[in-house]
Amino acid sequence: MTRIRANCPGCGEVDLTPPxxxxxxxxxxxxLVGDGSTYRFLCPACDELVTKPAxxxxxxxxxxxxxxxxxxEDIDAILQTLLPPHPERPASGPAFTADDVLAMHELLQGDDWFERLLTP
Ligand SMILES: [Zn+2]
Structure with a gap:
């Protein structure tokens, strides 16, 4: 079986097998192999779990x-599918303007504003 020589921070060079x-x-x-890739092994000398970037x-x-x-899996890709859209993402439709505020203000002056809001 192939012998793999790795480096333990505490013990220096140690010999491992693929398993x-x-x-x-x-x-x-x-x-290609990207950031976040690692290899790890249990050091045969000190039993420490050694993790290194690959x-x-x-x-x-x-x-x-x-x-x-x-x-x-790419964690960002997984999160994209699991998380709802960003809460600050603007809703669709035209932006609320100062004219809309004024119209709303005038509407609220009357007593029938609620009924008028329900009317399409
Ligand atoms: Zn060690």
């Missing part, structure tokens, strides 16, 4: 060595 390493890839818009070259090396790639 020891988790490679998580976040694709950039151009299809770029295109590292991802290539690890996957060639037999580490399976976990593709992560």
């Amino acid at each position: 020891d390493v988790t490679l998580r890839i976040m694709r950039a818009s151009d299809g 770029d295109e070259r590292i991802a290539q090396l690890l996957s060639t060595g037999g580490v399976p790639i976990e593709e992560l």
Whole structure:
């Protein structure tokens, strides 16, 4: 089995096998390995979980060595589908003007304003 040499911040260089390493890839818009991609492993010497950023070259090396790639969805794309439109996004229709305010003011002077508002 391929041996993978990685660096633990506490222990220095350690030897791993492909099943020891988790490679998580976040694709950039151009299809390449993007920001947020990582690889992680449990250090065999100190048992610390080590997580490091993975770029295109590292991802290539690890996957060639037999580490399976976990593709992560783009979090921004997921949020776009889950969240409602921004609350400050203006509603459709013409903007409310000073003339509209004046018309509303005059309407409210009468006693039948509510009935008039209900009439299309
Ligand atoms: Zn270590």
